[in-house]
Amino acid sequence: MIEIKGIEDIATLMLWRREVIENVFEEAPSEDLLARNHSYYLRHLADDTHLAFLASVEGYEAGCGSICLTEELPSPDNPSGRCAYLMNIYVRAPFREHGVAHAIVTRLVEEARLRGCQKIYLETTDAGRPVYESLGFRDLPDMMKLKQE
Secondary structure, three states: OEEEEOHHHHHHHHHHHHHHHHHHOOOOOOHHHHHHHHHHHHHHHHOOOEEEEEEEEOOEEEEEEEEEEEEOOOEOOEOOOEEEEEEEEEEOHHHOOOOHHHHHHHHHHHHHHHOOOOEEEEOOOOOOHHHHHHOOOOOOOOOOOOOOO
16 A cells, blocks of 8 residues: 655655655765755645655555656646655665565655646666666766766
């Protein structure tokens, strides 16, 4: 089961965010970073520009995923201008290789489309790439990212 979560679930969302940072970024988050995440959740869950989902399997929390909703100038490849950045996608080790990640991403894409998003994108790790490719995601060769100083 995959459920959308709100501000009333912020304590649970923060536990998941800490776990994602520790496992995906392989570092312990600072208290400052956690405070910034908490503030982000308060603002963006309230204004509906961030949607957070938790997946459970037989009553056990198995994974999470989120959508950051934005709007850009409409263009030929995105006439609505609505964008969905899928993020914070993570599945706990005992639940991997059982379709949980596939179900989470499928749910995120469905929700993004329901909200009129024509541009849906994400960043990936090598481990996540096969799941995303199986759902139709492709590399964006024309993208660049400014290096942090």
